[in-house]
Amino acid sequence: MAAARRIPEATVARLPLYYRALLDTADQHVATVSSERLAELAGVNAAKVRKDLSYLGSYGTRGVGYDVEFLLHQISRELGLTQDWPVVIVGVGNLGHALANYRGFGARGFQVEGLVDADPKKVGTKVGNLVVEALDDLPRIVEERKIAIGIVATPASAAQEVADRLVQAGVSSILNFAPTVVTVPTEVSLRKVDLAIELQILSFYQQRKTPNGDGPPAHAAPSKRARAT
């Protein structure tokens, strides 16, 4: 294994942006990019791009820029995208359904190879070209299909148990879409996407733009508290 440099988390989170920008660039048969151009495509600034890439190695050429294909290869290796990562989705509701059909996953090597739901009525139904399987089959599914990454798309109330079962079944990375805090053993990686939280953050800044009651929507009663799924 290569020297295993310590790459800052913030940098890791941006590598996929560079990766995507480089794919676009390669599609247009452009051979080299400057940090400035790459920054523009990735929506960050040039100094950051150079600093980030410097953690991977000295892959650029002074006075010229970065070789697109070469950098693409380095980043995809770093991100582990040179291999496929079969994933399983637990929870085939609205969101699970959409995720199962989302082509962006497969396009990056994340093939959905299992759909699982706790509801017996859903088990056996087809979604895309997959048949929904039972929650109890998770261990078998994970082992047989060599699945390392699980996606939780259940209601909040089921998320912790599902995460536990995924870990039990052998999954060691989890992406949680359920609007609740989930805890996993330290050796398991966990990331979350919370749709309502993103809107609440926007709301914070939006509110500061419309200083007081004159502009903002007045219709509908003051928001009541209710549980999200």
Next chain:
Amino acid sequence: MAAARRIPEATVARLPLYYRALLDTADQHVATVSSERLAELAGVNAAKVRKDLSYLGSYGTRGVGYDVEFLLHQISRELGLTQDWPVVIVGVGNLGHALANYRGFGARGFQVEGLVDADPKKVGTKVGNLVVEALDDLPRIVEERKIAIGIVATPASAAQEVADRLVQAGVSSILNFAPTVVTVPTEVSLRKVDLAIELQILSFYQQRKTPNGDGPPAHAAPSKRARAT
């Protein structure tokens, strides 16, 4: 308007977590919480909770903790959740469909009041209790329904144009789900959710766990619990 303290971005991003934790706490008829308990529920540490809340004001009582209802009110006011924010979703594909039906939005005061698609075949169809409208109707929709927040759920290729049209129509906050960089005028707030990028970040860390391809996913003996959310 109150003194308008400067609340750090990192804190703003955590307020929704506290908000959710407090809702759960209130549901259980608990009257006060300590920073430690709140930290546990929100998946952060106690010092952070205290520091974050201190930016809002001195709302706790030493030796006691925070009054749940009172803090809930303060945070919801800070986040702008005391009013409703009607939203419009542009792009009624898989994801737009799921988002339109996602109950978590409405539950937090983000009612979906418009569905828009560029495809004439989709215009006029019903999704939930909304009829899909044409892209050209955006200005009217935004004005009539007093919409400040737009959600982009189109393919990457359409995202920038859609964002431009949303801004043109008067929207000043955008949540982008399209896997591409979108730019907007500085006075418009923009947040993004990229599903494939989250998986790529997991892939980075996952890869480092299984040094090379052969290793079966280690059946981890649950040791320490990791911080979540």
Next chain:
DNA sequence: GCCTGTGAACCTTTTCACAGCA
């Protein structure tokens, strides 16, 4: 005694600015 509120220390991340090399 207990738990908040907060300066101060510490760590991470970003930005600057320029040396170094093609």
Next chain:
DNA sequence: TGCTGTGAAAAGGTTCACAGGC
């Protein structure tokens, strides 16, 4: 000359540790 690579400075965020009030 042009653009990378990187020390150094600045900014931002987290954690510590304890004073302060209930």
